[in-house]
Amino acid sequence: MDKPKPLLSAGTKEHVYHCAKCGLCLEVCPVYRELLVESASPRGKVQLAKHIIEGNLDITRHMSEILFSQCLLCGSCVAACPSGVDQAALFSGLRWRATERHGIPLVKKLFFYVLAHKWIMSSSAWFGRWARKIFSGLKIEDHILLGNLSLAGVPPFNKTFFNDETPEVVSASGGRKGRVLYFHGCATNYVFADIGHSVVSVLSRMGLDVTVPKGQSCCGLPVFLSGDRKTSLKCMEENLTLFARDEFDAVIVDCATCGSALRKEYPHILRELRDLGEPIGADMIEKAELLASKVRDVSEFVAEHMHWLPEMEHRGPEVRVTYHDPCHLLKGQGVGSEPRKILRAIPGIKFVEMNEAGTCCGGGGEFQIEHGETSALITERKLGNIYDVQAEVVATGCPGCNITIGAHLDKTKGIQVMHPLQLLQRALPDKK
Amino acid sequence: MDGKIAQRLRAIVGEDNYLDSVEDLINYSYDASVDEALPEAVVLPETTEEIAEIMKLANSAGIPVTPRGAGTNLSGGTIPHKGGIVIALTRMKKILELSKENRYAIVEAGLTNLELQNEAHKLGLFYPPDPASWAVSTMGGNVGENAGGPRGVKYGVTRDWILGLKIVLADGRIINTGGITAKNVTGVDMTSLFCGSEGLLGIVSEITVKLLPIPPFRQSIQAFFPRIDGASGTVTRIIGSGIVPVALELMDSVVINMVEDSKKIGLPRNVQGVLLIMVDGPESECRRQSSMIEEICIDQGASHVDVAGTADEEEALWVARRAAFGVMSQKLPNCILEDVTVPVSRLPEMIKGIIKIGETYDLTIGVLAHAGDGNTHPMIVTDKRDTDEWERVEKAVSDIFHLAVDLGGTLSGEHGIGLSKKPFMHLIYNEHEFQLLRELKQILDPKGILNPGKITD
Ligand SMILES: Cc1cc2nc3c(=O)[nH]c(=O)nc-3n(C[C@H](O)[C@H](O)[C@H](O)COP(=O)(O)OP(=O)(O)OC[C@H]3O[C@@H](n4cnc5c(N)ncnc54)[C@H](O)[C@@H]3O)c2cc1C
Ligand code: SF4
Ligand code: SF4
Numbered sequence: 001m002d003k004p005k006p007l008l009s010a011g012t013k014e015h016v017y018h019c020a021k022c023g024l025c026l027e028v029c030p031v032y033r034e035l036l037v038e039s040a041s042p043r044g045k046v047q048l049a050k051h052i053i054e055g056n057l058d059i060t061r062h063m064s065e066i067l068f069s070q071c072l073l074c075g076s077c078v079a080a081c082p083s084g085v086d087q088a089a090l091f092s093g094l095r096w097r098a099t100e101r102h103g104i105p106l107v108k109k110l111f112f113y114v115l116a117h118k119w120i121m122s123s124s125a126w127f128g129r130w131a132r133k134i135f136s137g138l139k140i141e142d143h144i145l146l147g148n149l150s151l152a153g154v155p156p157f158n159k160t161f162f163n164d165e166t167p168e169v170v171s172a173s174g175g176r177k178g179r180v181l182y183f184h185g186c187a188t189n190y191v192f193a194d195i196g197h198s199v200v201s202v203l204s205r206m207g208l209d210v211t212v213p214k215g216q217s218c219c220g221l222p223v224f225l226s227g228d229r230k231t232s233l234k235c236m237e238e239n240l241t242l243f244a245r246d247e248f249d250a251v252i253v254d255c256a257t258c259g260s261a262l263r264k265e266y267p268h269i270l271r272e273l274r275d276l277g278e279p280i281g282a283d284m285i286e287k288a289e290l291l292a293s294k295v296r297d298v299s300e301f302v303a304e305h306m307h308w309l310p311e312m313e314h315r316g317p318e319v320r321v322t323y324h325d326p327c328h329l330l331k332g333q334g335v336g337s338e339p340r341k342i343l344r345a346i347p348g349i350k351f352v353e354m355n356e357a358g359t360c361c362g363g364g365g366e367f368q369i370e371h372g373e374t375s376a377l378i379t380e381r382k383l384g385n386i387y388d389v390q391a392e393v394v395a396t397g398c399p400g401c402n403i404t405i406g407a408h409l410d411k412t413k414g415i416q417v418m419h420p421l422q423l424l425q426r427a428l429p430d431k432k
Numbered sequence: 433m434d435g436k437i438a439q440r441l442r443a444i445v446g447e448d449n450y451l452d453s454v455e456d457l458i459n460y461s462y463d464a465s466v467d468e469a470l471p472e473a474v475v476l477p478e479t480t481e482e483i484a485e486i487m488k489l490a491n492s493a494g495i496p497v498t499p500r501g502a503g504t505n506l507s508g509g510t511i512p513h514k515g516g517i518v519i520a521l522t523r524m525k526k527i528l529e530l531s532k533e534n535r536y537a538i539v540e541a542g543l544t545n546l547e548l549q550n551e552a553h554k555l556g557l558f559y560p561p562d563p564a565s566w567a568v569s570t571m572g573g574n575v576g577e578n579a580g581g582p583r584g585v586k587y588g589v590t591r592d593w594i595l596g597l598k599i600v601l602a603d604g605r606i607i608n609t610g611g612i613t614a615k616n617v618t619g620v621d622m623t624s625l626f627c628g629s630e631g632l633l634g635i636v637s638e639i640t641v642k643l644l645p646i647p648p649f650r651q652s653i654q655a656f657f658p659r660i661d662g663a664s665g666t667v668t669r670i671i672g673s674g675i676v677p678v679a680l681e682l683m684d685s686v687v688i689n690m691v692e693d694s695k696k697i698g699l700p701r702n703v704q705g706v707l708l709i710m711v712d713g714p715e716s717e718c719r720r721q722s723s724m725i726e727e728i729c730i731d732q733g734a735s736h737v738d739v740a741g742t743a744d745e746e747e748a749l750w751v752a753r754r755a756a757f758g759v760m761s762q763k764l765p766n767c768i769l770e771d772v773t774v775p776v777s778r779l780p781e782m783i784k785g786i787i788k789i790g791e792t793y794d795l796t797i798g799v800l801a802h803a804g805d806g807n808t809h810p811m812i813v814t815d816k817r818d819t820d821e822w823e824r825v826e827k828a829v830s831d832i833f834h835l836a837v838d839l840g841g842t843l844s845g846e847h848g849i850g851l852s853k854k855p856f857m858h859l860i861y862n863e864h865e866f867q868l869l870r871e872l873k874q875i876l877d878p879k880g881i882l883n884p885g886k887i888t889d
Contacts, residue, residue, distance in 0.1 A: 017765035017815075021464045022758050023504045027546070027567040036522040036542070037451070037476065038459035038503070051458055062453050082758025084694060 007053060008093040009275035015085045016050035019043065025077040025087070030360040031070050034377040040070040042077035042087045049090045064098035067091055069371045074327035074360045075260075089268065096229050162193040163214060170200050170210045177207035177308055178249040180301075181294075183239070183262065185255035186218050187399030195399070198425040199254050199298055205428060206308040210252075213242040221261035224269065233273070236266055236288070243294075244287035251294045252301055254419065256398035260332035263295040297329060299397055299420050303338035306345065312427040314347035321349045321423065322391035324382070324405060325358040326398030339397055339420045346427045352389040356381070363404030379408050386415065395420045433472040433517075437493060441475055441517070444485045449476040449523065460518040462511065463503040465852055466766060466816060469513035471498065476523045480598060480606060480637040483519065487635065488604035490517060496884050497602075499631040501542065501573030504565045506769050507850030509576070509630050514884045519635065521572050527551055528638065535643045536595060536612050541572025541636050548641075557643040560587035563846070564754045572636045578628030580846040582679035582710070582753070585671075585804030587644075589846065591627045598638035599626055602877035612640055625872075630848050631883040633876045650678065650712035651722050652740040652749055655729040656703040660684060660787070662733035663705030664780035667803040669728045670709070671776050675721050680804030681708040681753055684783070687760070687798040687811070691752050694759045699752070703735065707803070708749055756800050760811050764796075768812040768825060770832055774841030776806045785835045786810045792831075793824040807845035808836075833859060849887045857888060 007013075025042040026032050038044040045066065051057035077087045162184060180203060188196040203210045220235030239262070243251050253259040266288040274280040302309070321343055330336045336358065343351045362378030382405065386394055394409075394417045396402055406417040433441075433452055442450045451457075451474040461468045477483045490497045496516030503510050512518050521542035529538040532555045539548055545566035548559050562581035563569055569579065575597065580589035587593075596610025609622040626633055657663040663682055670677060683691070685704050692699045699706065707729070711721045722739055729737050740746040760767040774782045783799055786808070790797035800809040810832055814825050833843055837859045844853060861869070869888055873880070880889070 017817075018761050020758055020761035020767055021462055021503075022761075023464060023502050023565065023568045024755075024758055026502060027544070036525075037456075038520070039451075039456055041459075044459040047462060048455055048458060057454065057458065060455070063455055066455060082694065082755040083761040 006276055007097055008090070009272045011275070012086070012089045012093055012272060013053050015087075015090055016046055016053055018083045019046045019050075019081075019085050020083050021047070022082070024082060025080050028076040028080040028359075030072060030074060030076065030362065030378045031374060034374055035070065039066050042081070045071065045091060046085060046087055049094060052094065059094065059098050059101055061102055063094075064102045067095050067098055069374070072327070072360055072363075075331040076327060076360065079331040089272070092224070093272065160193075162189045162196040163212065163216070165193070166196065166200060166212050168212060168214055170204045170212070172207045172209050173205050174207050176209060177305075179209040179211065179247070181243055181245065181248045181251045182210050182212045183216060183219075183243060183251055183253045183258060183295075184212065185253065185258040185399070187255055187403075192399055192402070192419075195254055195419045195422060198419065198421045199252065202302065202309075202421055202425050202428065203252065203298075205310055206302070206305060208249075211248070216242055219255075219258040219261040221257055221265060224261075224265070229269075229273065232269075233278075236270070237284070240266075240284065240287045240291060244291040246290060248294065250296045250301060251291060252296055252298050254298045254397070254421065255400075256297070256326035256329035256332065257400060259295060259297045260328040263292050263333060267292050297333060297335050297338070297397065299329075299339040299342055300333075300335045302421070302424070303341045306341070309424075310428055312345070312347050312424075313429055315426065316348065318348055318350050319392045320352055320390060321393045321395055322352050322354045322386060322389050323357060323420070324354070324361060324386075324394055324396040324401055326396055326401045327360050329397050330358050335397075339395065342420050342424055343395060346423055348427065349423065352391060354385045354389045354391070356385050361401045361404045363400050379404060383408055383410075387413070391415060393418055393423070395423060434493075437489065437495065438473060440489055441473060441486065444482055444489070445475045445477050449478065450474075451476070460500065460503075460512070460520065463500075463508065464506050465508040465511070465850070466768070467508050467511050467513070467851060469511050470515065471512035471518040472515050474518045474520060476520050478523050480600060483600045483635055483637055484604045484606055486517070486519060486604075487600050487602060490881055491603045491879060494879050494881060496881050497635075498883050499572070499576070499635045501570030501576065502544070502565070502568045504569045505573065505577055505850060506771070506847045507844070507852045509848050509850035509883070509886060511851060513851065516881070521570060521635075521637075524637065525570075530555065531612075532557065534612065535645075536640055537643060538612070538638060538640045539571055540638055541570060541575075543571050545569055545571060545574055552643050553646070556646055558646050559641055559643055560593055561590045564757070571639050571641075575627050575636050575639055576629070576631050577846060577848045580802065580805070580807065582681055582708075582750075582802060584802060584807070584846075585680050586676050586678045586712075591624055593642050594623055594627055594639060595642055596640040597623055597626055597636050599634040599636055601634050602879065602882050606637075607634075610640065614642065628848070630850060630886060632873060632886060633882065635882075647712035649715040649718050650710060650746075651718045652746045653707075653709045653711075653722055653725055653729075653737065654740070654749055655707045655709070655726075655734040655737045656700055657705040657707070657729075657733060658703055658735050659733060660704040660783060661780060663707050664783050664803070666707060666729055666732040666734070667779055668777055669732065670725060671804060673724065673728065675711070675724060677709050677721070677725070677804055678712050679708065679710040680802070682706070682783075682799070682801040682803040683708075683753070683756065684787075684799040686796060687756055687800050690759045690762065690798065691756055694762055695752055695755065697748065697752055700736070708753060710746075757809075757811065760798060760813050764813045764815050766814050766816045768814065768829065769847075770810050770829060771807060771845050771847045772810070772832060772836035772841055772843060773805070773807045773845035774836055774839045776804070778839040778841065779803060779806055779808070782806075782808055782836065782839055782841070785839075786832060789828050789831050789835070793828045795821070795824060795828055797828070802845070805845070806841065830856070851886060854887060861888075 032041040184196050217235045217238040220232035224232035361382045362375040402417045409415050457470045460474045461470045496514040498512040498518045500510040500520045524540040524542040526540045562583050563579040574590050578590045683706050711718050796813045798811045833856045
């Protein structure tokens with residue numbers, strides 16, 4: 001008989017012993033702030049993890065629910081914990097084990113199904129096969145109301161995929177200052193092609209050759225967080241082949257979650273899987289580290305090289321813009337001042353800081369579908385803060401936040417959600 | 433939990449506010465101290481009346497009840513080690529009144545200290561007690577522990593700011609103490625009796641607090657001392673000079689280095705002590721006091737004195753200070769934090785004594801102190817799984833308590849006695865005093881159901 005597999009790697013396990021139970025993470029947890037019960041708090045889940053690791057507690061169905069329904073894996077607790085406990089590593093590891101035991105919940109399947117419809121047609125053939133297998137037999141209406149997210153409020157899919165309409169290499173305009181790879185992620189590819197075009201346009205006009213590799217895969221994180229580690233491993237393999245390349249100056253990412261994945265999660269996940277006995281070669285981990293060292297969020301990259309931008313112009317009336325910090329950008333990658341620096345530099349923008357700009361929007365991928373009520377409370381708080389500053393545009397660097405906030409904004413107020421790069425592109429002079 | 437009792441509790445608080453899954457019981461088995469014990473049920477009432485109903489039921493059935501706020505106390509005060517019911521007040525967090533004219537607020541017990549501060553700020557007011565846990569600890573918990581904070585040197589502790597309380601007694605009767613007026617000597621001061629009573633005498637459901645206008649100006653000063661004597665001597669000198677700083681905090685080299693390991697904010701690693709001093713008031717007065725303080729620091733051998741210029745710089749200083757406890761658990765799992773308090777003039781001896789105790793037992797002890805009021809936090813970092821070391825930790829803790837009492841001090845300045853300091857109560861209380869405490873408890877809670885096993889019994 002096989003030896004029972006360890007639950008988590010030794011390194012991840014040790015974290016539970018460093019929780020001082022001080023409770024300082026309660027304040028930052030968007031879920032705890034709404035539910036006000038200890039199991040929703042990061043501290044509570046760390047303590048439960050400790051009992052599971054020590055064998056006093058099973059991963060019951062209820063425990064599985066706590067892991068999925070009372071956590072957005074937003075990473076706020078990781079950023080706030082003075083004792084350096086990596087709650088996200090613990091919780092995502094346990095989610096994996098919970099899925100092995102209890103399967104993926106049905107609603108989540110439905111959500112993935114909607115996305116997979118598109119993925120099936122995407123260039124990644126095995127991904128399509130996986131999606132078909134997982135979702136076979138499910139039927140879904142186009143305008144079904146799923147949890148907190150009305151699909152009617154979600155932007156439609158692009159007519160053609162961004163990756164198909166963009167040349168593989170867009171050359172620098174003016175003198176060439178460098179070469180970058182662009183990882184556009186699923187959202188830009190299928191939903192927000194405009195953002196992709198803005199990114200490519202701005203980068204090329206900063207003097208960069210932009211390579212957009214064909215056949216790039218999903219970053220794998222959503223799949224990973226939902227507990228299906230095997231599938232996400234395939235995403236990682238594909239992306240490492242395309243993006244772990246030393247000859248480029250940077251790998252630019254316009255999605256907070258993908259950025260977090262490539263930059264922080266790949267090396268961590270691969271090491272953890274290796275420690276748990278999965279066949280992960282040293283070369284793969286090396287590649288992941290190389291990639292991690294190259295990844296830059298597009299706002300971060302642009303803010304660092306502002307002097308490469310052509311002179312900006314003030315066009316049209318002044319707009320009031322506020323900025324929402326995506327969890328995976330602010331807490332995951334420490335990028336917060338950079339997008340603000342860009343927004344403040346754009347002529348014609350009146351930048352206004354909202355209250356609690358750095359707290360979660362309530363989306364959390366499929367969280368808003370499965371746990372609509374909790375998610376709605378968090379989203380409502382965010383919308384209130386947006387209305388309070390009377391913003392006309394909410395800028396944010398994450399397509400997930402874009403969808404969640406966009407879908408819930410009061411339509412009569414005419415507020416738009418945009419990526420900072422879209423605003424930047426508008427202020428650049430027309431290409432000569 | 434007995435099926436019938438569970439049924440009735442459910443009926444009182446509603447399905448969503450009654451918890452008894454094994455996961456939930458585990459989650460109310462601990463606080464920020466080391467021990468753990470499972471309750472049988474957890475309820476999250478939303479009104480005073482619900483608390484009263486719960487208490488009537490518990491009292492008639494003789495079931496232990498542990499009141500709980502955010503569970504950040506460091507003395508085991510919310511560990512339900514006799515089982516029974518945990519009443520968590522986190523869902524009672526309304527601000528019932530906030531009066532600018534009369535400068536008071538009436539809040540429910542589960543509101544966090546910071547949430548009150550935020551609302552008061554909007555009216556140009558603030559609530560002086562500011563425990564380092566203020567972002568999470570509840571007003572009820574602050575009253576339960578008579579919490580203090582860095583600002584305590586000038587503004588005192590929770591007791592000094594409470595005008596009145598609404599309390600549910602053990603048998604479910606509801607009483608009010610004090611009122612909303614600034615002066616109030618109608619009868620015996622019952623408010624103070626409950627303040628700091630650690631949930632032994634009644635459950636606080638509403639709290640009326642005094643507020644103050646935000647001072648026009650404030651300034652923070654940070655001074656580094658190559659020798660710890662210089663730092664503790666400075667504290668005594670400042671307090672003796674007639675200046676009343678808002679806050680006067682001390683961190684020793686162990687703490688400085690651990691904060692720096694974690695936060696990387698550029699603290700010098702080779703100094704023995706750092707002081708963080710804050711003054712507030714009219715600008716000219718602040719500046720005068722700052723320069724006097726600066727002189728004293730230099731006179732005491734400070735190698736470097738910084739006066740925070742901007743609000744951001746100031747906030748950065750305090751963020752590090754607030755994180756200090758958590759940071760101590762980074763290297764080793766457990767951090768035993770005590771809060772012995774001595775007269776300010778004996779602080780240098782206390783600090784030296786603690787360092788010596790650390791050497792004697794070969795333990796890493798960091799010292800953090802609300803030095804301005806003599807409140808010292810020795811923090812012993814250890815791994816409870818190492819049994820040999822754990823024995824030495826226990827001996828060191830005992831020595832620290834004895835030393836504090838020998839210097840004219842006391843066991844706890846703010847965290848309370850709970851379970852963890854119970855064995856040392858005899859160092860402070862004589863037999864008559866113990867007796868009185870027990871009689872009081874007997875009157876208010878004849879069946880002994882409220883937070884049993886804590887402080888004395
Ligand atoms: C990182 C950190 C820093 C800290 N810094 C400070 C500091 O600077 N100053 C300080 O004084 N303390 C400090 N503490 C200790 C602690 O935060 C305070 O004592 C705080 O007041 C506890 O509040 P709580 O809501 O967590 O209460 P809990 O820990 O839940 O309860 C504390 C006690 O009060 C009782 N209680 C709680 N609510 C009620 C109620 N409604 N009615 C009756 N009894 C009740 C409980 O039974 C228990 O005995 C710190 C703790 C931590 C972890
Ligand atoms: S902040 Fe960190 S150490 Fe404190 S309770 Fe949360 S997880 Fe534990
Ligand atoms: S990851 Fe976010 S939602 Fe999950 S426990 Fe941490 S702070 Fe809460």
